[in-house]
Amino acid sequence: MNKLNVGLIGFGTVGTGVVRLLQENSTLIRKKTGLKIHLKKVMDRDITAPRDVKIDPQILTTNVDDVVLNPEIDVVIELIGGCEAAKDYILSALKNKKHVVTANKALLAEYGEDILKTASENNVQFRYEGSVGAGVPIINTLKEGLVANNIRLIFGIINGTTNYILTKMSEERREFGEALQEAKRKGFAEADPRLDIEGIDAVHKLAILCTLAFGTKVDVKDIYKEGISSLTLQDIEHAKEFGYAIKLLAIGKETDGEIEVRVHPTMIPLTHPLASVRYEYNAIYIQGDAVGEIMLYGKGAGQMPAASAIVSDIIELAMRVDRSLVRGGSLFWGGKRIKKMEEIESRYYLRFPIIDRPGIIGKIATILGDYQINITSVKASLVAGERDLGNVEILTHKAREKSVIAALNEINPLPIMRGKSVLIRIEDNSE
Amino acid sequence: MNKLNVGLIGFGTVGTGVVRLLQENSTLIRKKTGLKIHLKKVMDRDITAPRDVKIDPQILTTNVDDVVLNPEIDVVIELIGGCEAAKDYILSALKNKKHVVTANKALLAEYGEDILKTASENNVQFRYEGSVGAGVPIINTLKEGLVANNIRLIFGIINGTTNYILTKMSEERREFGEALQEAKRKGFAEADPRLDIEGIDAVHKLAILCTLAFGTKVDVKDIYKEGISSLTLQDIEHAKEFGYAIKLLAIGKETDGEIEVRVHPTMIPLTHPLASVRYEYNAIYIQGDAVGEIMLYGKGAGQMPAASAIVSDIIELAMRVDRSLVRGGSLFWGGKRIKKMEEIESRYYLRFPIIDRPGIIGKIATILGDYQINITSVKASLVAGERDLGNVEILTHKAREKSVIAALNEINPLPIMRGKSVLIRIEDNSE
Numbered sequence: 138m139n140k141l142n143v144g145l146i147g148f149g150t151v152g153t154g155v156v157r158l159l160q161e162n163s164t165l166i167r168k169k170t171g172l173k174i175h176l177k178k179v180m181d182r183d184i185t186a187p188r189d190v191k192i193d194p195q196i197l198t199t200n201v202d203d204v205v206l207n208p209e210i211d212v213v214i215e216l217i218g219g220c221e222a223a224k225d226y227i228l229s230a231l232k233n234k235k236h237v238v239t240a241n242k243a244l245l246a247e248y249g250e251d252i253l254k255t256a257s258e259n260n261v262q263f264r265y266e267g268s269v270g271a272g273v274p275i276i277n278t279l280k281e282g283l284v285a286n287n288i289r290l291i292f293g294i295i296n297g298t299t300n301y302i303l304t305k306m307s308e309e310r311r312e313f314g315e316a317l318q319e320a321k322r323k324g325f326a327e328a329d330p331r332l333d334i335e336g337i338d339a340v341h342k343l344a345i346l347c348t349l350a351f352g353t354k355v356d357v358k359d360i361y362k363e364g365i366s367s368l369t370l371q372d373i374e375h376a377k378e379f380g381y382a383i384k385l386l387a388i389g390k391e392t393d394g395e396i397e398v399r400v401h402p403t404m405i406p407l408t409h410p411l412a413s414v415r416y417e418y419n420a421i422y423i424q425g426d427a428v429g430e431i432m433l434y435g436k437g438a439g440q441m442p443a444a445s446a447i448v449s450d451i452i453e454l455a456m457r458v459d460r461s462l463v464r465g466g467s468l469f470w471g472g473k474r475i476k477k478m479e480e481i482e483s484r485y486y487l488r489f490p491i492i493d494r495p496g497i498i499g500k501i502a503t504i505l506g507d508y509q510i511n512i513t514s515v516k517a518s519l520v521a522g523e524r525d526l527g528n529v530e531i532l533t534h535k536a537r538e539k540s541v542i543a544a545l546n547e548i549n550p551l552p553i554m555r556g557k558s559v560l561i562r563i564e565d566n567s568e
Numbered sequence: 569m570n571k572l573n574v575g576l577i578g579f580g581t582v583g584t585g586v587v588r589l590l591q592e593n594s595t596l597i598r599k600k601t602g603l604k605i606h607l608k609k610v611m612d613r614d615i616t617a618p619r620d621v622k623i624d625p626q627i628l629t630t631n632v633d634d635v636v637l638n639p640e641i642d643v644v645i646e647l648i649g650g651c652e653a654a655k656d657y658i659l660s661a662l663k664n665k666k667h668v669v670t671a672n673k674a675l676l677a678e679y680g681e682d683i684l685k686t687a688s689e690n691n692v693q694f695r696y697e698g699s700v701g702a703g704v705p706i707i708n709t710l711k712e713g714l715v716a717n718n719i720r721l722i723f724g725i726i727n728g729t730t731n732y733i734l735t736k737m738s739e740e741r742r743e744f745g746e747a748l749q750e751a752k753r754k755g756f757a758e759a760d761p762r763l764d765i766e767g768i769d770a771v772h773k774l775a776i777l778c779t780l781a782f783g784t785k786v787d788v789k790d791i792y793k794e795g796i797s798s799l800t801l802q803d804i805e806h807a808k809e810f811g812y813a814i815k816l817l818a819i820g821k822e823t824d825g826e827i828e829v830r831v832h833p834t835m836i837p838l839t840h841p842l843a844s845v846r847y848e849y850n851a852i853y854i855q856g857d858a859v860g861e862i863m864l865y866g867k868g869a870g871q872m873p874a875a876s877a878i879v880s881d882i883i884e885l886a887m888r889v890d891r892s893l894v895r896g897g898s899l900f901w902g903g904k905r906i907k908k909m910e911e912i913e914s915r916y917y918l919r920f921p922i923i924d925r926p927g928i929i930g931k932i933a934t935i936l937g938d939y940q941i942n943i944t945s946v947k948a949s950l951v952a953g954e955r956d957l958g959n960v961e962i963l964t965h966k967a968r969e970k971s972v973i974a975a976l977n978e979i980n981p982l983p984i985m986r987g988k989s990v991l992i993r994i995e996d997n998s999e
Contacts, residue, residue, distance in 0.1 A: 158858050162716055168902075169715060169783065266713070272859030274705075274713030281887075282697070282705030284600060285593055285879035352600065410865055413844040427589050427876035428703030431866030434841055435859065445858035448716035456712075457888045471599075 352471025671698030783902025
């Protein structure tokens with residue numbers, strides 16, 4: 138039997154892409170693998186709206202049972218998005234002994250464990266390569282290519298909207314609001330962009346990556362989150378002067394046998410491979426104990442990149458239908474404790490908007506010293522055209538987040554300050 | 569059965585790395601996959617030299633038959649290097665129904681087809697992730713992650729030695745010879761570095777990548793090759809002035825239903841993701857019709873990165889021991905014609921070292937025009953401190969290699985020339 142019957146739930150943008158890819162590249166796929174993928178049913182609430190592909194109207198249905206209960210279907214592709222209905226459909230398909238492929242990151246971050254357990258109990262496969270990085274094969278790289286490695290570190294630029302905005306700010310000297318408007322015009326940001334710019338989308342994806350990388354159930358609520366909406370052009374330019382780029386990084390890191398998981402604007406050296414990831418591109422940088430540093434780069438979203446991942450999952454599951462040799466592996470093989478944000482250590486860039494008076498640097502440095510925060514460099518400057526308004530910028534050695542927050546809480550109310558201090562964490566592999 | 573018995577042929581640097589990784593991360597691998605990998609026999613001509621790992625002397629042997637004919641062994645890892653003996657051992661293992669894992673790129677480029685045919689006839693698997701890019705999962709990405717894509721383009725920095733030398737030249741303004749000496753001192757270049765700097769190593773790897781990407785048997789002798797030893801610091805600095813970096817690129821490209829395969833110094837825009845791949849790092853940039861652009865980056869060599877790939881291959885083959893569903897796929901599904909070098913089209917950077925006289929640019933431009941070579945920019949400059957020695961630099965639109973060579977052959981003997989012209993091909997996705 139060299140044929141797989143596939144049912145699709147959700148005939149939207151990505152669903153249409155999957156149908157197109159299965160049509161356009163079916164000969165290629167058959168030549169490469171010997172496998173014929175037959176699209177048996179396509180379910181959507183709306184099956185009359187025009188789509189960009191030709192499809193036999195006979196296979197369209199509005200009844201999900203025509204897919205998940207269909208005895209002729211081997212594999213169900215879930216692409217409706219959202220959590221509750223999607224979860225019900227997937228569990229029902231798995232219980233009916235169908236393999237399932239999805240790209241639904243919110244669902245995975247929320248119900249991944251239940252779904253994987255149900256798949257295992259029913260001896261079927263559940264694959265989700267498209268959920269992070271679209272066509273970039275990051276999930277399979279973590280699960281397979283790096284399987285023999287202890288993963289020490291993941292740095293991900295895993296949200297294209299925010300990276301587009303930060304690139305516009307950095308390369309074209311735009312302010313945040315302006316860059317956001319441009320991202321909307323170009324279709325890189327939704328009308329309501331909060332999911333992206335507040336870091337929520339990145340948090341969902343980081344939960345999936347870290348669960349795999351560290352073998353530890355990482356929940357969305359375990360992840361510290363800070364978006365990019367308060368970043369200014371000034372922050373980006375100051376960072377550049379010190380030799381850094383600012384990226385919204387999703388960070389998963391093992392330290393002291395525990396893990397830290399966080400999404401926030403981060404300064405990385407301009408020579409770091411992630412610093413040159415521009416516009417809507419995504420990249421995930423990983424350190425493993427055997428492989429060293431590797432990075433995967435590509436478009437993290439889009440109709441056909443996502444379809445590429447979904448079809449590769451269908452083919453992969455066919456390749457390993459009988460996993461006779463390998464059973465008993467566990468998803469949560471790591472069982473690490475997740476650190477609280479206040480427990481982490483990092484290097485910091487701190488900017489203090491000040492009213493220029495003698496002794497200010499001494500005052501700020503003394504308070505930082507009281508909290509055991511060591512300074513590596515200080516720069517003081519006046520705001521152009523103002524007689525006594527200035528900035529003090531400080532780079533620190535590695536310090537405790539808790540101490541830094543406490544020091545800033547002490548400095549912020551001082552009369553020398555003309556606004557709240559700015560804190561940006563630095564990742565550069567140094568102490 | 570959750571156990572695989574493995575036999576190793578070749579207990580050198582990478583072999584030692586595999587033994588160490590199987591020892592150090594065996595618990596991790598068992599937890600992740602449920603699989604126990606048992607090292608049953610290790611064969612080498614020399615089993616008395618001290619190695620960096622502890623190993624039961626009982627499993628060491630100098631007789632290869634203890635591995636390839638051993639009825640208890642499921643998987644043979646070949647790491648002796650070289651072609652003839654390695655080929656014999658691998659074929660013998662496959663015929664004895666053992667799966668085989670190797671990282672031997674010269675062997676694959678030479679005998680890959682025979683070996684894959686023998687594996688298929690004996691219903692066992694042959695895997696070779698470590699042969700290109702060490703721990704960077706490029707082979708599996710081409711075979712699996714991008715399986716649903718028509719691959720249009722591969723640009724690879726797949727030789728760390730040459731990239732190290734070019735980075736030193738570019739960032740520290742060293743001449744080639746000086747940078748090569750430094751690469752030798754740092755252990756990034758062999759005492760006899762010809763395999764690397766002449767592009768031979770890159771050719772072997774490109775043959776493997778292109779065979780997979782285009783489904784076409786690409787032989788080492790099909791690949792045009794030019795090394796980096798004639799590149800000067802001046803070339804690199806001139807390129808930089810025009811906004812380009814020079815990299816030794818391994819290029820596989822489909823144009824007009826045919827493919828072109830070549831390894832040569834190449835100018836790429838400084839904003840291209842490959843331009844920021846520095847020192848000994850490798851990166852492979854791919855364009856697929858669905859996925860768009862993706863890039864994989866990491867250390868392309870080294871004991872533990874290579875071991876990471878080999879152990880992942882062992883685990884992967886266990887995952888798909890019974891390929892009951894998928895049979896009949898073909899390695900050479902593409903069957904493309906391979907273009908001759910003179911048939912390719914490219915953009916070109918041309919530098920003409922001249923004796924400065926009026927009318928020289930007109931003369932050169934006229935000859936180029938006679939050969940249908942369109943110019944996009946011209947720059948003339950004098951050599952510092954010389955009254956009448958200069959350079960004319962020209963960037964062209966896309967032109968035929970054949971025409972450019974013919975034009976240079978006409979220009980080179982002219983009395984205005986004080987040396988041979990320099991030709992560097994440009995890849996920047998423009999016409």
